[in-house]
Amino acid sequence: MQTKLERNYIDGQFVEPVSGNYLDNIEPATGRPYSVVPDSDARDVDLAVAAAEKAFVGWSRKPATERSAILLRIADLIERDLEKLARAESIDTGKPLSLARTLDIPRAASNFRFFATAILHTESEAHITDNVAFNYTLRHPRGIAGLISPWNLPIYLLSWKIAPAIAVGNTAIAKPSELTPMTAFLLCQICGEAGLPDGVLNMVHGTGPNVGAAITAHPKINTISFTGGTATGRKVAEASAPLFKKVSLELGGKNPNIIFADADLDVAVAGSVRSSFANQGQICLCGSRIFVERSIYKGFIKSFIDNTSKLKLGDPLDEKTEQGAIVSQPQLDKVKFYVDLAQKEGGRIALGGKPPPSISERCRDGYFFSPTVIVDLPVSCRTNREEIFGPVVTITPFDSEEEVIGYANDCDYGLASSIWTQNLRRAHRVAEKIHTGTVWVNCWLVRDLRVPFGGMKQSGVGREGGIEALHFFTEAKNVCLAR
Numbered sequence: 001m002q003t004k005l006e007r008n009y010i011d012g013q014f015v016e017p018v019s020g021n022y023l024d025n026i027e028p029a030t031g032r033p034y035s036v037v038p039d040s041d042a043r044d045v046d047l048a049v050a051a052a053e054k055a056f057v058g059w060s061r062k063p064a065t066e067r068s069a070i071l072l073r074i075a076d077l078i079e080r081d082l083e084k085l086a087r088a089e090s091i092d093t094g095k096p097l098s099l100a101r102t103l104d105i106p107r108a109a110s111n112f113r114f115f116a117t118a119i120l121h122t123e124s125e126a127h128i129t130d131n132v133a134f135n136y137t138l139r140h141p142r143g144i145a146g147l148i149s150p151w152n153l154p155i156y157l158l159s160w161k162i163a164p165a166i167a168v169g170n171t172a173i174a175k176p177s178e179l180t181p182m183t184a185f186l187l188c189q190i191c192g193e194a195g196l197p198d199g200v201l202n203m204v205h206g207t208g209p210n211v212g213a214a215i216t217a218h219p220k221i222n223t224i225s226f227t228g229g230t231a232t233g234r235k236v237a238e239a240s241a242p243l244f245k246k247v248s249l250e251l252g253g254k255n256p257n258i259i260f261a262d263a264d265l266d267v268a269v270a271g272s273v274r275s276s277f278a279n280q281g282q283i284c285l286c287g288s289r290i291f292v293e294r295s296i297y298k299g300f301i302k303s304f305i306d307n308t309s310k311l312k313l314g315d316p317l318d319e320k321t322e323q324g325a326i327v328s329q330p331q332l333d334k335v336k337f338y339v340d341l342a343q344k345e346g347g348r349i350a351l352g353g354k355p356p357p358s359i360s361e362r363c364r365d366g367y368f369f370s371p372t373v374i375v376d377l378p379v380s381c382r383t384n385r386e387e388i389f390g391p392v393v394t395i396t397p398f399d400s401e402e403e404v405i406g407y408a409n410d411c412d413y414g415l416a417s418s419i420w421t422q423n424l425r426r427a428h429r430v431a432e433k434i435h436t437g438t439v440w441v442n443c444w445l446v447r448d449l450r451v452p453f454g455g456m457k458q459s460g461v462g463r464e465g466g467i468e469a470l471h472f473f474t475e476a477k478n479v480c481l482a483r
C-alpha cells in the first residue's frame, strides 16, 4: 500500500491539523485506503485566516505584472508535472488516467495562464455626467476568499477558483473535497516552488461540516465561491447571508440533451455518449435527460446503445480505459438507488443497470457501475427530475419543438443543455427559450474560458468565468469628480 501523508498548507508551510486527526483517503478503483487526509476544523481555518490576512497587505499591492508572472510559473509547473498530477487525480477519483491527462490537468494549467494574462488586459469604465461630473470605476481585491470545491473535477474546479481569486490580489483559503484532496496538496507544492508568497494560498483539508462550514461562517472571509450539490449550496447560502458575504454558487444539474430528426445522427450519437458518460457521468454538465424526436427515436436508441456498449470499462490506470470507477461507496449506492427507483417508476433498463463483471484482481472491491440506459419513463418522474450524478441516462421521445422545450424546462435545475440539429433557425429559437446557463448546439463541453458560466434556478447563483470572475473577486468603487 502506498501511503502518502497529506497535510494542510498554511502560511507557506505544510502543517499537521491542530486536532492531529486524519481521515482515510480511499482509492475508488480498489475500495482501499491509500493515503490520509487531515481532519481539520475551525482552528485550522483560524490559522489560515491569520496567514491570509497578513499576506493580503503585500499581495494586494503587488503590481499585476508580478502577480501574473507567478501565476504563469504555476501554469508551467503544472504542465511540467502533468503525468504525476494526472496519475494522482486518476487514483484519487477513479477517473480514467487518459481523461485526467487530457482534460483535468491541462485545464488547471489553462486556468492559471488565462487569469494570469487576463489581469494584464482589463479596462476601467468611465462615465461622463453631462456638465456635472466625471466618473471612473476602481476595482479592488476584496480580501480573503473562501473557495470550496467538489470531488468530480478536483484540480480543474479548484484552480478555476484559485486562479482568478489570487490573480486580482485577494488571498485565499481553499478546501477541496475530503474524498479527493491529492492534487490540491500537490498544487500547494507547485505554488511554493513557483514563488507564490506565503499565505496567499492556504489549503485546509477536511470534511464539509467541519472545514467548509467554518469557512462560510468566518467573519473575516468575505467572499465565498462554492461548487457542489444544491442541498449543500443552500447551507452555504444560509451561513453566508447574515454576514453579507459575496457568494457565488455553482450547483447541481439535470441537463436536457435534445436530438432533432434533422441532426447529423452520427455526430449527435457520439456527442451524446460522451455527454452521458464522461467521467462516469459525474460532471455537473452531463446530459442525463436525452430527448429524441419520435421519427428517429428507435434508430437513435440502437445506435446509442451500440456506441455505449463499446466503451471500455476498466482499471482507471489502464491506458485503454474509457470508463473508470465511481468516486465512493455512498455515490455508488446512490446510483443503484436511482436505477431501482427508475424501474419502480415504470422504466425499462435498455443497457447496463448493474455493476460490471469483475474487472481485475486489483479492482475486485472497487466502485464500478456499467453505463446504464433507461427508457419508457414518464417525463416528470423522480428519475427524470433528480440529479443522479452517475453513468445513468434516460431517453424519451418527443413530437414537437414546443413539447421538448416544455420537457427541458420542466425541472428545478437549469445548468446546461445541448441541442442537435442542422436547422440554424431552430437552434437559435430553441436556445433562446431554454432555461439553462449554457446551451450547446451540436457540441458538448466546449468551454471557452472567457464565457459566463453558471446556472439558473436551483443550479446556482451568479456567474464565473472570464470578466465575470474578475468582477466577482473584486469590489467596484465609483469615484465621482465634479466638473
Ligand code: NDP
Pocket (backbone or CB within 6 Å): 148, 149, 150, 151, 152, 153, 157, 175, 176, 177, 178, 179, 206, 207, 208, 209, 211, 212, 213, 214, 216, 227, 228, 229, 230, 231, 232, 233, 235, 236, 250, 251, 252, 253, 283, 284, 285, 387, 389, 415, 455, 459, 460
Ligand atoms: P457536495 O455539495 O457534497 O460538496 C461540495 C463541497 O462542499 C465539498 O468540498 C464538501 O466537503 C463541502 N461541504 C459539504 N458540506 C458543507 C457545508 N456545510 N459547508 C460548506 N461546505 C460544505 O458536492 P459533491 O462533492 O458531492 O459534488 C457533487 C455535486 O457538485 C453535484 O451536485 C454536482 O452537480 C455539483 N457540481 C456542480 C458544478 C457546477 O459548476 N455547477 C460542477 C461540478 C459539480 P466534503 O466533500 O469534503 O465533505
